[in-house]
Amino acid sequence: MQQKPADTQVEIHGIIKTRWSPRAFNPDKQVSRDDLFALMEAAHWAPSCFNDQPWRFVVCNKTTDKISWEAALGVIVEKNRRWAKNAPLLILVVAMDHFNHNGQPNRWASYDTGAASVSLCLQATALGMCTHQMGGFNTDKAREVFNLPTDCSPMSMIAVGYQDKVEVLDDDFKENELATRSRAPLNERFFVGQWGLGVE
DSSP, rough: OOOOOOOOOSOHHHHHOOOOOOBOOTTTTOOHHHHHHHHHHHHHTOOOOGOOOEEEEEEETTTTTTTHHHHHHHHHHHHHHHHTEEEEEEEEEEEESSSTOOOOOOTHHHHHHHHHHHHHHHHHTTTTTTTEEEOOOOOOHHHTTTTTTSSEEEEEEEEEEBBBGGSSSSSHHHHHHOOOOOOOOOGGOOSSSSSTTTTO
16 A cells, blocks of 8 residues: 655654545445444544534444435535545534533634544554545535534545555546655744744
């Protein structure tokens, strides 16, 4: 399989270094119930403002509920659907817009939901799986298909499964799959004491 460890200035934990977002999923390898629950537990224990846990995850498992999985696939934009069709799990990530304890708007909901999503993705990496988070899906259609409440924000769709060879992808995806991972220099994203003063 294609390995793309991060090229870092200092050594970081292997799970973080090796996590990346492939599109080549093995359509024949399913996620076990225990591993699925491990993913959910990892997200479940993410930090959140007031411990409100504003995240909601709609898990669509091709093995146990093909109807909901097909519904999830239908919400994804056509280009992403071409590779996501091989992922055994499609998970809709939703942030609740208001706090549970007082009903007030929760401006940290998307931040906290992102933290839970990263926890899920890192746990998947630890278990030898891969994930690919997508913004390319129809939020209005997701609301309708999954009967979402009005006071929530669909954030992403996560494909989860096991990596396959790049050959399973259409040709126009192969270049990105094989390309070296990159990030902007640290000093363009991390500042010391004030905006724009890059770390050295």
